[in-house]
Amino acid sequence: GAEQASLLSFFKGP
Amino acid sequence: MFEARLVQGSLLKKVLESIKDLVTDANFDCSNNGFALQAMDSSHVSLVALLLRSDGFEHYRCDRNMTMGMNLSNMSKMLKCAGNEDIITMKADDTGDVVTFMFESPDQDKISDFELKLMDIDSEHLGIPDTEYAATVKMPSSEFMRICRDLSSIGDTVTISVSKDGVKFSTTGDIGQANITCRQNTSVDKEEQTIIELQEPVTLTFALRYLNSFTKATPLAPTVQLQMSKELPVVVQYLIADMGYVRYYLAPKIED
Numbered sequence: 001g002a003e004q005a006s007l008l009s010f011f012k013g014p
Numbered sequence: 015m016f017e018a019r020l021v022q023g024s025l026l027k028k029v030l031e032s033i034k035d036l037v038t039d040a041n042f043d044c045s046n047n048g049f050a051l052q053a054m055d056s057s058h059v060s061l062v063a064l065l066l067r068s069d070g071f072e073h074y075r076c077d078r079n080m081t082m083g084m085n086l087s088n089m090s091k092m093l094k095c096a097g098n099e100d101i102i103t104m105k106a107d108d109t110g111d112v113v114t115f116m117f118e119s120p121d122q123d124k125i126s127d128f129e130l131k132l133m134d135i136d137s138e139h140l141g142i143p144d145t146e147y148a149a150t151v152k153m154p155s156s157e158f159m160r161i162c163r164d165l166s167s168i169g170d171t172v173t174i175s176v177s178k179d180g181v182k183f184s185t186t187g188d189i190g191q192a193n194i195t196c197r198q199n200t201s202v203d204k205e206e207q208t209i210i211e212l213q214e215p216v217t218l219t220f221a222l223r224y225l226n227s228f229t230k231a232t233p234l235a236p237t238v239q240l241q242m243s244k245e246l247p248v249v250v251q252y253l254i255a256d257m258g259y260v261r262y263y264l265a266p267k268i269e270d
Contacts, residue, residue: 002171002267002269002270003267003268003270004059004265005059005247005266005267005268006058006059006265007054007058007059007060007061007247007263007265008058008140010246010265011061011140011141011142011143011247011263012140012141012143013138013140013141
């Protein structure tokens with residue numbers, strides 16, 4: 001099945 | 015000193031309703047630019063970004079940049095005490111341990127003030143890169159809300175496919191499956207139009223639970239804009255007339 005991606009893997013953290 | 019007066023106070027009530035299901039505690043950033051927020055849900059799957067520009071307020075004063083941490087459920091409790099026709103003013107002094115919401119009835123015959131305790135919140139402010147999206151869909155916000163609601167009674171996820179012919183929303187669940195296609199339609203009133211701008215066709219799958227939360231912003235704008243690129247978070251944007259926006263980002267489901 002498809003896995004839910006995290007936003008943290010797309011956007012730069014602090 | 016921070017002070018912002020909004021004659022159309024109902025707008026702030028609606029803004030809060032559009033974010034409080036997604037985020038529990040959030041930092042509002044007050045600057046000369048305006049009243050802003052960026053916050054992720056606790057599972058780091060979605061993010062909401064809000065901007066109410068200073069020039070959209072009838073009066074706006076922000077002597078120095080301030081961060082005001084608020085529990086959104088408590089903020090909502092207070093704003094629900096404002097009438098829909100009330101003028102709302104937010105005030106905080108530089109010590110910043112409380113924010114005051116003042117509500118004035120349209121006839122000025124009832125003045126209320128509610129003081130909310132501020133809190134220290136550790137927040138992760140993410141850098142969101144500027145992206146050229148492969149597909150942009152503009153459609154009536156009520157239609158998008160209806161589709162998300164209808165499909166969530168069938169399945170948990172929605173696959174959104176944008177092609178030049180239209181935008182297709184599909185779901186599958188235990189009881190069966192459903193497909194809804196909205197074709198580009200520019201022949202009707204502007205607010206009823208579906209407009210597709212396409213660099214290349216794109217298909218992505220998302221959890222409907224989050225999209226349904228995003229549609230809490232529907233009362234803020236007649237149209238919603240979806241921006242998608244392959245294997246990137248979708249951007250769901252509601253423009254608040256003359257003021258700014260509520261923008262949501264949602265990470266896709268990715269095949270193993």
